[in-house]
Amino acid sequence: DGGITQSPKYLFRKEGQNVTLSCEQNLNHDAMYWYRQDPGQGLRLIYYSQIVNDFQKGDIAEGYSVSREKKESFPLTVTSAQKNPTAFYLCASSSGLNTEAFFGQGTRLTVV
Amino acid sequence: QKEVEQDPGPLSVPEGAIVSLNCTYSNSAFQYFMWYRQYSRKGPELLMYTYSSGNKEDGRFTAQVDKSSKYISLFIRDSQPSDSATYLCAMRKNTGGFKTIFGAGTRLFVKA
Numbered sequence: 001d002g003g004i005t006q007s008p009k010y011l012f013r014k015e016g017q018n019v020t021l022s023c024e025q026n027l028n029h030d031a032m033y034w035y036r037q038d039p040g041q042g043l044r045l046i047y048y049s050q051i052v053n054d055f056q057k058g059d060i061a062e063g064y065s066v067s068r069e070k071k072e073s074f075p076l077t078v079t080s081a082q083k084n085p086t087a088f089y090l091c092a093s094s095s096g097l098n099t100e101a102f103f104g105q106g107t108r109l110t111v112v
Numbered sequence: 113q114k115e116v117e118q119d120p121g122p123l124s125v126p127e128g129a130i131v132s133l134n135c136t137y138s139n140s141a142f143q144y145f146m147w148y149r150q151y152s153r154k155g156p157e158l159l160m161y162t163y164s165s166g167n168k169e170d171g172r173f174t175a176q177v178d179k180s181s182k183y184i185s186l187f188i189r190d191s192q193p194s195d196s197a198t199y200l201c202a203m204r205k206n207t208g209g210f211k212t213i214f215g216a217g218t219r220l221f222v223k224a
């Protein structure tokens with residue numbers, strides 16, 4: 001089955017630690033995205049990538065980093081510089097930058 | 113003022129009711145309009161995708177866009193308990209690079 005796989009589903013991190021969230025897609029999509037979702041707020045774009053080895057900052061990129069070494073993979077690292085990292089993180093992909101996006105099931109990150 | 117406004121609800125209706133979910137927006141450049149359904153602790157799934165003004169129907173769901181009023185709606189006929197979820201509107205421009213804006217979502221409860 002084609003889809004987007006995010007792992008892990010739940011993640012706990014101690015303050016001061018970096019943590020990497022995985023996102024893999026087998027839809028052969030060129031574009032991939034990372035969003036953050038907080039209660040009462042819309043999805044906010046962290047980073048996006050149109051093509052391998054290229055990515056762009058979204059609205060809230062500070063404290064996050066990404067890489068796009070393979071078409072199917074777009075991992076997100078939440079660094080210790082992110083002041084409020086506890087949130088629900090969603091990865092998405094689309095065939096092109098201006099086509100509808102399909103989402104993974106999310107990773108809930110909690111800082112303890 | 114947010115670019116996209118969506119009443120967070122919650123909206124509670126009896127089974128079989130017609131549900132109306134709405135979003136307003138301020139940017140007249142938005143051309144593409146989407147509705148996503150998100151179950152608790154899951155990623156959003158695309159329900160409807162429309163371009164410019166008009167109606168689009170898919171089974172029990174109808175999406176309506178009124179660009180003159182900057183107002184979009186999602187109607188759900190014969191609502192079912194399985195429709196209980198958060199509904200997110202989203203929209204983007206046709207040009208000027210990638211920028212999809214999401215509403216905060218409306219929580220819907222359909223009571224059996």
